Amino acid sequence: MSKSILVWFRNDLRLHDNEMLVDAIAKSDTILPVFIFDPRNFEETNLHALKTGWNRTQILLENVDSLRNSFKAKGGNILIHLGYPEQILPELVEKYQISEVYHHREVASEETKVSSAVEDQLWKLKVNLKHFIGHTLYNKEDLPFPIKDIPDVFNQFKKKTERDAILKPCFETPQVIKFLNIEDWGELPSINTLFSNKLLANEFSAKAQLSPFIGGELQALNYLDNLLEQCHELGKISPDYFSNLSVWLSLGSLSPRMVYWKLKGIEALNKSLFQKILLGLLWRDYYRFMFKKHGNIFFKERGFNSLKKIPPAANSSKLKSWKLGNTGQAEVDLIMQTLNTTGYITFPARALAASYLVQKLNQNWTLGAAYFEEMLLDYCPASNWGNWAQVAGVGNDAKTSAQFEFEKLLKGFENKKFHIASSRI
Ligand SMILES: Cc1cc2nc3c(=O)[nH]c(=O)nc-3n(C[C@H](O)[C@H](O)[C@H](O)COP(=O)(O)OP(=O)(O)OC[C@H]3O[C@@H](n4cnc5c(N)ncnc54)[C@H](O)[C@@H]3O)c2cc1C
Numbered sequence: 127m128s129k130s131i132l133v134w135f136r137n138d139l140r141l142h143d144n145e146m147l148v149d150a151i152a153k154s155d156t157i158l159p160v161f162i163f164d165p166r167n168f169e170e171t172n173l174h175a176l177k178t179g180w181n182r183t184q185i186l187l188e189n190v191d192s193l194r195n196s197f198k199a200k201g202g203n204i205l206i207h208l209g210y211p212e213q214i215l216p217e218l219v220e221k222y223q224i225s226e227v228y229h230h231r232e233v234a235s236e237e238t239k240v241s242s243a244v245e246d247q248l249w250k251l252k253v254n255l256k257h258f259i260g261h262t263l264y265n266k267e268d269l270p271f272p273i274k275d276i277p278d279v280f281n282q283f284k285k286k287t288e289r290d291a292i293l294k295p296c297f298e299t300p301q302v303i304k305f306l307n308i309e310d311w312g313e314l315p316s317i318n319t320l321f322s323n324k325l326l327a328n329e330f331s332a333k334a335q336l337s338p339f340i341g342g343e344l345q346a347l348n349y350l351d352n353l354l355e356q357c358h359e360l361g362k363i364s365p366d367y368f369s370n371l372s373v374w375l376s377l378g379s380l381s382p383r384m385v386y387w388k389l390k391g392i393e394a395l396n397k398s399l400f401q402k403i404l405l406g407l408l409w410r411d412y413y414r415f416m417f418k419k420h421g422n423i424f425f426k427e428r429g430f431n432s433l434k435k436i437p438p439a440a441n442s443s444k445l446k447s448w449k450l451g452n453t454g455q456a457e458v459d460l461i462m463q464t465l466n467t468t469g470y471i472t473f474p475a476r477a478l479a480a481s482y483l484v485q486k487l488n489q490n491w492t493l494g495a496a497y498f499e500e501m502l503l504d505y506c507p508a509s510n511w512g513n514w515a516q517v518a519g520v521g522n523d524a525k526t527s528a529q530f531e532f533e534k535l536l537k538g539f540e541n542k543k544f545h546i547a548s549s550r551i
Contacts, residue, residue: 127223128155128156129153129154129155129156129225130154130155130156130157130158130222130223130224130225130306131150131153131154131156131157131158131224131225131226131227131228132157132158132160132215132218132219132222132224132226132227132228133146133147133150133157133158133159133160133228133229134160134161134162134211134215134227134228134229134244135159135160135161135190135193135204136161136229136230136232136237136378137230137232137261137376137377137378137506138230138260138261138378139161139189139190139192139193139343139377139378139379140193140343140346140378140379140380140381141193141196141299141300141343142296142297142299142343142347142381142384143260143296143297143299143381143383143384144260144297144299144381145258145259145260145297146228146229146230146258146260147159147300148297148298148300149228149258150228151300151303151304153226154225154226154304155304156304156305156306156307157303157304157305157306158205158218158222158224158305158306158308159193159197159202159203159204159205159305160204160205160206160207160214160215160218161190161193161204161205161206161207162206162207162208162209162210162211162214162215163206163207163208163209163315163320164209164210164211164240165208165209165210165320165322166210166236168183168320168321168322169322171496171499173439173492173493173495173496174439174441174445174493174496174497175493175496175497175499175500176500177499177500178500178505179330179469179500179501180317180329180330180331180333180334180469181333181336181337181468181469181470181501181502181503182469182502182503182505183317183320183321183330183334184317184330184334184337184341184503185337185339185340185341185373185377185469185503186341186377187314187315187316187317187341188340188341188342188345189341189342189343189377189379190204190206190314191314191342192341192342192343192344192345192379193342193343193379194206194311194314196343196344197303197305200300200302200303200305201303201305202303202305203305203308203311204311205218205308205311205312206311206312206313206314206315207312208315208319208320211240211241211243211244212240212243212244212246212247213247215227215244215247215248216244216247216248216250216251216253219248219251219253220251222306222308224253225253226253226254226255226256227244227248227253227254227255227256228255228256228258229241229244229255229256229257229258230257230258230259230260230261230378231257231258231259232261232507233261233414233417233418233507233508234417234425234507234508234511235421235422235425236507237507241255241257260378260381261378261382261414262382262410262411262414262415263293263382263383263386263407263408263410263411264287264291264292264293264411265294266415266418268291268292268293268294269287269291269415270286270287270289270290270291271286273415273418273419274419276415276416276419278416278522278523279523279525280408280409280412280523280525280526281525283408283412283415284405284408284412287408287411288408293383293386294383295383295387296381296383296384296387316331317330317331317334318331336467336468337468337469337470337503338468338469338470339370339373339470339503341373341374341377341379342379343374343379343380345374345379346371346373346374346379346380347380347384349370349371349374350371350380350384350385350388351388353369353371354388354389354391354392357392357395357396357399358395358396360396360399361396362396362398363396363398363399363401363402365402366474366540367399367402368472368473369402369403369406370470371385371403371406372406372504372509373470373503373504375410375504376503376504376505376506376509382407382410382411385403385407386404386407389403389404409509410508410509412512413508413509413512413513414508414509416508416512416522417507417508417512420522424508424511424512424515424521425492425511426520427439427490427491427492427520428520429515429518429520429521429522430515430520430521430522431519431520434518434519434520436490436491436518436520437488437489437490438490439490439492439493440490441493442489444487444488444489445483445487445489445493445494448462448479448482448483448487448489448494449462449466449497450462450466451463451465451466453482453487455482455486457478457536457539458478458479458482461475461476461478461479462479465479465498465501465502466501469501469502469503470502470503470504474535474538474539475539476498476513477513477517477529477530477535478532478535478536478539479494480494480498480513480514480517480530481517481530481531481532481535482532484517484518484519485531485532486532491514491515491517491518491520492514494514495510495511495514498510498514516530517530
């Protein structure tokens with residue numbers, strides 16, 4: 127009997143540097159790529175925000191569509207469903223006599239809860255859910271310490287990792303893929319189908335083209351190549367330089383290892399560019415590994431500081447004015463308005479707006495983190511909740527927390543730092 131492996135795509139929407147896909151192709155006769163739009167990701171949370179807003183929904187749709195086109199170019203497709211993975215995947219396994227299901231392991235609790243539920247259901251069918259690691263620059267087994275001993279202080283993590291960790295080469299992009307024969311691959315949903323609140327859905331559909339970036343693996347790779355081509359013109363990179371790569375890294379249409387190895391190629395031409403982006407990638411890895419090490423604690427309002435006084439998570443008028451960019455603090459208002467219209471603001475802008483909510487408006491930080499979760503088109507749980515916890519002074523690295531002092535941030539802040547190209551790139 128021929129062997130088929132179901133490849134469940136989530137935040138890994140690419141063909142390049144994708145171990146899960148390469149392994150599935152090597153170990154099967156045919157593969158069945160699947161993407162599931164989970165309705166829970168488009169609902170309102172108990173922190174007065176949506177789990178996914180219009181901008182990330184739009185970029186997610188573009189990313190899935192781009193992946194679909196890449197598979198079509200190889201003579202196949204990706205099966206698209208709307209529903210709960212723990213129901214849909216076992217049904218597909220039975221219907222298509224799938225031998226094994228592959229996916230990338232996540233670190234945040236809601237995502238791991240879904241994969242555990244999938245694993246339980248598959249187990250009843252005696253089918254294995256195989257986990258891969260593909261979101262970080264360094265694989266956890268290539269770090270110089272076990273997860274439980276990873277330093278909580280970022281600078282120590284960075285120093286030891288750069289010195290002693292092993293960085294793997296990228297996995298080759300598969301050239302030939304044999305797909306399971308499927309008649310109906312399913313439609314890409316529209317924004318209107320994903321949101322049950324139709325008023326909201328209409329508003330979101332109208333806004334969708336305002337997002338400054340276009341999602342998709344090809345877009346990501348072109349963007350990266352263009353950026354590297356400019357490495358001469360960019361000259362010495364200042365701390366104010368931002369690559370905007372998080373837009374594609376967050377949904378996995380760009381692999382951090384691909385960024386690293388391509389950057390390595392121009393290191394001799396522009397060392398400061400290499401170092402600036404590498405520093406960002408290390409921060410990204412650090413937060414993911416901290417989530418792996420400490421689990422859910424980053425989502426708790428007191429975090430690592432059980433004595434910290436935290437105001438109640440109320441939907442107050444102060445919170446509402448912050449969200450609308452209507453607080454009266456000029457820089458913060460402009461930042462929040464930019465976030466609301468584009469879904470994208472730079473690191474100093476995020477830090478300033480977040481510290482204002484916590485330190486000046488004295489609001490519960492989890493409400494701010496939840497709003498960023500809704501609005502940011504590069505949202506990822508570890509980077510968002512990890513950074514917010516540090517801003518709120520409930521993180522695990524006191525030195526990092528100290529850098530998020532509002533007055534200090536405001537002094538160093540210039541408006542130009544959050545302006546990005548307005549055309550869709
Ligand atoms: C309150 C707050 C919330 C944030 N929420 C998110 C989020 O949801 N998703 C997200 O990707 N980043 C988040 N960040 C981190 C950071 O602001 C963005 O990663 C950064 O703005 C991306 O810009 P860039 O691609 O130009 O970064 P570059 O400086 O060019 O860095 C390259 C890459 O490294 C990663 N990176 C850089 N800085 C950080 C950092 N401090 N923490 C984690 N990763 C980093 C990003 O993936 C980035 O694309 C948050 C920061 C703060 C202060």
